[in-house]
Amino acid sequence: MKDYFQNQKGYALVIVLLFIAVVAIGTVTMYSYSVNSQKFINTSTASVQDKLRAERIMDEAIMKVQTGLEAINPTLTNASPIIDKITALINNVNASSGGKYNIVQTVTEDGQREGVYNVNATFTVYVNKNGKKLVKTVALSTIKDIFQYSAVSNGDFKLNGSAYLQGDVFTNGNLLSLNYGKFMTGNKYYYAPTSYPAIDGKLTVKGSIYGGNINDSIFSWTQVPKNTQNLQSIFSLAPVIKDRNTSFTPIAVSSIIAQKSAYPASGNKFPFYGYTSVWNYFLPMTYNTSETIIGNARYNSLVIGNNGNLTINGDLIVNGSLTITGNGKLTVNGNIYVSEAATLSGTLNLAQNKYIYINGKATIESFTLNGQMYVNKNADIQEDFNTNGTLYANTGIEVTNLSNNSGGTLVLICDGTIKVSNNNLYNDVPKEINAYFYSNSSLEIYGVGSNLKINGGVYGNPVELNAMKGKTNTSQFKNSFDKGGLWFENNQLGLEPSKSRLSIIFKNELIYNPPNGIPTVEKISMKEIEKHYTK
Incomplete structure (x- = not known):
C-alpha cells in the first residue's frame, strides 16, 4: 500500500512538472508571438507613416x-x-x-x-x-481641358444601358442612368433589358442624378443622392463622386473652319491645268498615271483615278469637286482649297501643318489622311479612316463601320450633331479605335448591334450612350432573348461591365502625345x- 501511494505521488509530480513545462513553453511562445506581432505592427505603422x-x-x-x-x-x-x-x-x-x-x-x-x-x-x-x-x-x-476626361457633357448625360467608361466623367447638366439599351430597327426605337452602366473613375455632376426603369413602356425616374454608396443602385460599377468647380469653354468650330476658307491672294493667277471635254461636255481633269507639277496648281474639278499618283509642289485650288478613288494618291506640299464637295478614298499626303479645306460635303471611305481637314458642311465617314490628325466639320458628322488602323488617334470635331452607329455589327469581339469625338451639339453613340471600344474620349451637348453586353445577333442563338428583331445574350446582369458592346477608355496620349490639329x-x-x- 505504501508503494502504491509513493507511485501515485511520483505520477503526480511528473504531471505537475509536465504542466509547468507546457505553461512555460506557452508563455515563451506567447511572448515571442507578442514581440514579433509588436515588431510587425511597428513596421506596418512605420510603413504607413512613411507613405503618408x-x-x-x-x-x-x-x-x-x-x-x-x-x-x-x-x-x-x-x-x-x-x-x-x-x-x-x-x-x-x-x-x-x-x-x-x-x-x-x-x-x-x-x-x-x-x-x-x-x-x-x-x-x-x-x-x-x-x-x-x-x-x-x-x-x-x-x-x-476636355481631353483630360473619358466623357464630358455640357448638358445632360444619358446612359441607356450597360456602357462601360474608364476614366473621369463630367456633366454640366443632369445624369440619367437606365438599365435598358436603346436601339433602332426600321424607323422604330426599342429598349432591351440589360444592366445599369459602369464608370471606373471619378464622376462630377453639376445637376441631379436620376435612376430609371421601364414598366409597360412607361419610364419612371428616381432622384439619387450624390454619393458613391447610393449610386451602387443605378450603376453596375459605381464611380467615385468628386465635386469639381470646372467649366469648359466650347471650341469655336465654325470660326476655326472659316479661318481656313480663304483662298491665297494670288489664287486666280495659279497655273490652270484645265479639263477634258467630250462632245462639249466638260469633264473633270483625271489622272490615272504618275504626274508631278512644280509650284501651285488650279483646276475646275479634279479626279485621281485608281492608279493615279499626282504630286503638287505648292498649293492646290479646285474650283469644283475633288475625287480620289481606290488606290489613288494625291500629295500636296501646300494647302488644298475645294469649292464644292469631296469624295475621298485612297491617300492624301500634306506637308506638316498644312490642311485641306472643303466648302461642301466630305464623303470618306477607306481613306488615309496625313494632315488636317476642315469641312464647311457635313462629313460622312465609313470603313477605314486612317490618320493621326483632326477633322473639323460644320453641320454634322455621321460615322459608320469606322476603323482606324494607323495606330494614331483620330479626332473628330463638329459644331453640329455627331452620330456613331452600325460599327462592327453583330461581332462578338469589339473593334478598337483610337478616337476622340467632340460635338457642340448632341453626340449619340450606339453599342447594341455595334461592338465598339473607343480608346480616347467624347464630348457633347448633350451626350447619349446606348449599350448592351455580350452577344447580339439577328437570329436566335443558345441562351438568348429577343427584342425588336434582335437577339441578345441572357444573364445581362451577370456579365462583367467590361463585356459591354460600347466601351470608352480614357487615353493619356491625348495629353502627352496629342494628334495633329488638336485644339x-x-x-x-x-x-x-x-x-x-x-x-
Missing part, C-alpha cells in the same frame, strides 16, 4: 507647381517662350525642395505643331531609407498621368 509623409511631400510639390502655373498663365501670349517659363518654374520648385523631392522634365511638344506645348514632369519622393520611392508623372500642356488654349493645365511606388 511621402504623399504629403508630393502634394506640396504638386501644389507649388500648380501655384506657379496660375501665375504664369495670365502672362502667356502666342509669342511667349512657354517652354522656358515651365523650365524656370520647375527649377525654382526644385530649388525650394530642401532635398525632400526632385522633379525631372521632358519636353514632348515645343510649339512647332500649331501651338501645342507639352512637358512631362516626373516627381520623385523618397519614402524611406531603404530606397523606396513615390513617383508621379504629370503633363503640363496647352491641350484643352489648344493659351494657358497651361496640369493632368496626372501615372503614379506608383518603386525601389
